[in-house]
Amino acid sequence: MSEEQKQADNRKRPITDEFRTFVAEDWAPRSTDRPALTEAARRAADRRAKVSADHEGERLVVPAGGLKVRSNDCDYVFRPHTAFAHLTGLGSDREPDAVLVLEPLGMSEEQAGHEAVLYFRPLAPRDSQEFFENPRYGEFWVGARPTIEDIESELGLTGRHIDQFEDAVGKDAGELTVRVVRDADAGLTARLDTIRTQAGAEESSLQEADDALAHDLSHLRMVKDDWEIEQLQEAVDATRVGFEAVIRDLPTLPERGRGERWVEGTFGRHARHQGNGVGYDSICAAGNHANTLHWIKNTGDVEPGDLILLDAGVELDSLFTADITRTLPVDGTFTEAQRQVHDAVAAAQEAGFNAIRPGAKFSDVHAAAIRVIAEHLHAWGLLPEGVSVEDTLDPEHGQYHRRWMVHGTSHHLGIDVHDCALATREEYMDAELVPGTVLTVEPGLYFKADDLKVPEHLRGIGVRIEDDVVVTEDGYRNLSGAWPHTAAEVEAWIADVQAG
Template sequence: MSEEQKKPEHRSRPSSAAFRTFVSSGWAPRRTTTPERAEVASYAAARRQALSDRFAGERIVVPAGGLKVRSNDCDYVFRPHSAFAHLTGLGGDREPDAVLVLEPRDGGHDAILYFRPLAGRDTEEFFADSRYGEFWVGARPSIEDIEAELGLTARHIDEYADAVAKDAGSLTIRVVRDADRDLTEKLDTVRASASETDEASETEQVEAADDELAAFLSTLRLVKDEWEIEQMRLAVAATSDGFDAVVADLPEAVRRGRGERWVEGVFGLHARHAGNGIGYDSICASGDHANTLHWIKNTGDVNEGDLLLLDAGVEVDSLFTADITRTLPVSGTYTDAQRKVYEAVLAAQEAGIAAVKPGNKFSDVHAAAIRVIAEHLHEWGLLPEGVDVEATLDKEHGQYHRRWMVHGTSHHLGIDVHDCALARKEDYMDAELRPGMILTVEPGLYFKADDELVPQELRGIGVRIEDDVLVTADGHDNLSADIPRTADDVEAWIRRIQQG
């Protein structure tokens, strides 16, 4: 039990032997049907094989992580660590406190999943444990269920501590450090006690080894397999449905007041129904709020004449998430000034998408998009006097355009919205694009209401357009292309949805 759970018990709990006998009896037999092997199991096994090949002879520890307290004695809905989900295939709110261990053997590794299996009805956990008990949170799978579903060896979590400490002084043990802080601390103690080096040196060595593991696991997700690509297509399709629902309810968002929350709720309803939920906190930014890049407070009104910047994605049950942005005219049509900014951003996005192809570098996507942004800002006379496009694009002495486009144009996307974040720079920013990579293309222009360097007509306008793009053998596939993107198509989309 964690420190945060060591609190006085205020529930009345029957404890007599007679009650224990009573509560454990009179139940129908549990189901005996063995789950079918999950479709993802073979793909997860291939990912584990890549990990095994890289760290031959070493013990690899990948925790799912534990439950986190939301308030007092209530937990957040569980989401396993992304590395754990990727290597096991378990998504949703599956198996808190579980640990995947790759145990070295001649010729490779054995994959062993330590978890908390279904408890017997004669145990106190069954009826009295509000955090794990079947009465409170439902039945968990048995050891046999997990083995059948995932195609690996499963064991009770109580066996983990002894197993991970075995022969600790004779082999390297690596752990995903940020998945479960308490587990990592205990494992650090095991590794330190088995080491012959001084404590400071040992700490430095094990952390460096763990960092190497984390980078490898992040890099492993850069290129998606066919199952992952299909999950991304499902996430995008569900997100498209959520966007349609928001468009349909824009008049209601205006009418009710605090419309940003209404938009957030409408999209969240569809995300939770179609998948695991939202992939990240939705940005539902109306008017000048669109110029706050990570506006997730969503406390504002949605007014006629505003632009609504909706940046949202559905996370499907496998935990893969879409990440899509559209900037919608609340009244159904863009004003001339809004359209001017929108079409500049769209031109930049088109240039960025065109740069998504094998052989180009990841950084080429941003370079292509930001050049178009700089060209428009120069044409509109917003860059400082004497600064032309090439001068502002100079990374050491320019960058004036970043006053109005401060963020990057792309990031990898998958099981995390900002996927593969621990991959090294040479494997990410400086790497060549390869078929199977999925990245966003999302330029924007943001003219804050109090920005006196832009014309009055542009102040308060914020536009971002974002799509999820798959690198293919001969170019790219815009997975979210079916969601209207040009100004004319967006206006037609709103008319079609709202007028039936």
Template sequence: MSEKQPAKASHRSSPNSDAFRSFIAQGWAPRDQTRPRLCEAARYAAPRRAALSEAFPGQRLVIPAGGLKVRSNDCDYVFRPHSAFAHLTGLGSDREPDAVLVLDPLEEGGHEAVLYFRPLAPRESEEFFADSRYGEFWVGARPTLESMQAELGLQTRHIEQLPDALAKDAGLVELRVIRDADAEIAALVDQVRSTSGALTSHEQVEQNALADAELARHTSTMRLLKDEWEADQMRDACAGTARAFEAVVADLPEAVRRGRGERWVEGTFGLHARHHGNGVGYDSICASGDHANTLHWIKNTGDLRDGDLLLLDAGIEVDSLFTADVTRTLPISGRFTPAQRKIYDAVYAAQCAGIEACRPGNTFKDVHAAAIRVIAEHLFTWGLLPEGVSVEESLDPEGQYHRRWMVHGTSHHLGLDVHDCQLALREDYMEGELRPGMVLTVEPGLYFKADDELAPEEFRGIGVRIEDDILITQDGHENLSAMLPRTADDVEAWMARILAG
């Protein structure tokens, strides 16, 4: 005897009589049949797919966009496709949850790229009016198979055909899937493997896991080098971010007056992020006073007070999903105090050294080494390193005393993800040589917590970080966020102009 299942709660009233179904399907104007042009992003996605095809000959590659995620009850978060999917299709923004890109091997070599997704449902279907997650009445019209094919320049099929497509030649064609993109699709791939006998032993399970991880790592690593279109997307993200920073400065007096000013700053930046692009690339850090010494302060619940600093770490993600990542530390009153300026100037000097190291032929870790040496030198000069410890002794791996006041690294790769290419191996990332097309942040800081009894009293409660987005070029670098001032004098002059109206 089976257990009785609990009744499923339903709090929506949806008419379902045959008369209503017939009525709602009638009286609509013909749909626009105009097919879109091939989108610009898709032009650049095609050669990426070709490179991926060459790296995995004869194998069926499964790259899911991912599905909707519940925020609360029956409300979903705004959808964002997996970065590998966006990179290989050109679909950005909140496009096509549950879609799956499959690179299907061809007998003559290479792959056919096929996008499986949920296309526009007919008006006589129940989905049209009753499905609150996918229905046209609720979330708008989706593209047709034909329009999506025209937009992306690849074959399109209904998502319902995906299981059969993955099962084709099961056991003869190796399957790989980016597992973290969509758990349901990963489970479907495992089911196909199991049915074909390719998932019957512990050893085979481990081999499949390694194969999947290799695919994910490869798609992450191939984003280390940006093409010119991607570089332009990054420039656009930085330009929009700079305008949002200007808007924050213009509204600082209101943020001070209102109370809970960190939230006001967050909202001001978020407004411009949503207007300029897809939104923020990550939760904005709007840290006033001692909050700046919490590296990932995203609660943003504090007040803004004249005399304190505001550390604003924020970036706009444009519709293609490329994001900026910029930090400026601003005197809320418009003028740095002597202690604030002393710390700020030290961080600025460290950042200049790090940026100078951003050139082809250097390694990624050279950037941190250059910046952190300047940090250690300032801390030594201020007498903050342990007695008898030199700069060189602190920089030694067995020392690292200076890291008390800058515990984080100086850089990370930037692109579709704010911390991009995170699956790349150490030899390609930390030990990797800087090459034209790479984009990385340079973001040294100094953080003196309010309760730090080893710090001078005048430093306590002050946190400073300066961060810019740097594109490696053939002969050096380009600071993509250079439109925002960096020196203390320039920051004060810039703020004065904005606040004067």
């Protein structure tokens, strides 16, 4: 139990020696069955081999992170650090406080490589204090934890008790480089900094060395293997289930009050049922709220005639997430103004798709989509007088179009919804697309209700369309390609779902 929890724990629990003896007695034997090695763990072992080759002779420390207090003695639902999940194969809410250590075997060719060791809190015996008395880890409170044998069988690595971690990580710390993923567990990082400096490491060099490891682990996720792409496809397919549940509810939203919250709850229920939950806070933005790019308050009413912009994704138990956006007419039919904006965005998205191929730059996708956005804004007379499409696309003296589409068109997607975030610009925006890259394509147009530069009939309309795409050997595959894209297709989709 954390110090914060201890301070909030004011309930008396009288525990006598007699009771401890009583509660430890007469339990059925535990099962001796062990979990099979998972496919996620097999893939994680391949990733660890790549990391090992890049950090020969170094001790690498990758924490899962710990539980975080929500209030008083209640914790938030745990989600492991992305690097930890990627290198162990553990997803869902496993294993708080665990630490993966890649322990160097030696510097000679015969001993090159690393042993993967997972330090964690294993299942406690029934006669232990933890079993009944610990509300954060005890089996009575949170269920049975895996044993060391379970972890070794499931993950194909070495398991050890977390109590052994600090002695092991500090061993020979002055004779080899020790790196840690710093942001995963601040307390552990602080303790490891002390161990390393006491062993002779320069304090000023620790951050730089650790940042290099974090960068490498983020960059490692830029190209997905076939299993990861399958996971993302499953996440996209599960996301459609949630979207169609929302579509069935569209006619009822105006009468409910706070209809945005209803949409959030409907999608969230299906996300939790289909997978681990939502991959990020869902944006359920009706009417003018769609023009606030990260509208996650979802407190608004939904009125007849509104559009509702739903940006949401299911995260699987493996933590791979979809990221899809569709803008839906609550009445099932777009008005002419809404259709005008929607089809302009759909045309921009199509241009973005057409820019995706091996050898193209990541930034080419945005360049293609934003040109179409600029062309429509110019045709509608929204750019300043005398400003051409080429003028507004000038990065030094133009950019007028960004008043109505401020964000980029694409980002990497994987375990994190904005994956590979620590890659450099040269590795991200300026990099060439290669098979296995997964990215979103999500142009939009946002005309705020109080924007006097916009014709009145367009004010309050916000539209975004977003799909998840994998680069292939000869182009791309849209993981959400079967979803509707044009206004006419969206209308037909709504009619079909509501009729069925």
